[in-house]
Structures are given as structure tokens and as C-alpha cells.
Amino acid sequence: MLITAQQLLVEAEEKGITDESICRAVDVHPTTLWRWRKGNNPRFDQLRKLIGLVKGAEGD
Numbered sequence: 398m399l400i401t402a403q404q405l406l407v408e409a410e411e412k413g414i415t416d417e418s419i420c421r422a423v424d425v426h427p428t429t430l431w432r433w434r435k436g437n438n439p440r441f442d443q444l445r446k447l448i449g450l451v452k453g454a455e456g457d
Contacts, residue, residue: 402433402444409451422450 409419416430423439423446433439439447 400444400448402439402447403436405444405447405451406430406434409447412451414450419447419450423447 406419416427419425419430420427423443425439425443429439438444
């Protein structure tokens with residue numbers, strides 16, 4: 398199953414993870430999150446950090 402940054406950002410919001418936390422963890426500017434929400438794709442390393450942040454919140 399393909400995971401997109403858009404899906405991960407929605408999941409992060411549902412879990413209460415703030416944009417500020419995402420920006421710090423993934424080391425991006427808030428404008429980058431806006432672009433991802435509009436459909437732009439992150440670099441692989443950024444996506445991997447975002448997955449770790451969101452999925453790590455589940456305790457996996």
C-alpha cells in the first residue's frame with residue numbers, strides 16, 4: 398500500500414501531533430507541510446522521518 402505525506406499528516410493531526418512537532422522532527426519549514434498537504438511529495442528521508450514520527454506514536 399502506498400503511503401503519502403497527505404495521509405500521514407491527516408493521521409498525525411488525528412493523533413494530536415502538532416505541525417511544530419512535525420517540523421522539528423522532520424527538519425522542514427512549515428511551508429513545506431503546506432505543500433505536502435497540497436500533494437507535493439517529500440524527499441525519501443523526510444518521508445521516512447514522518448512515518449517514524451506518526452507510526453511511532455502508536456507504539457509500534
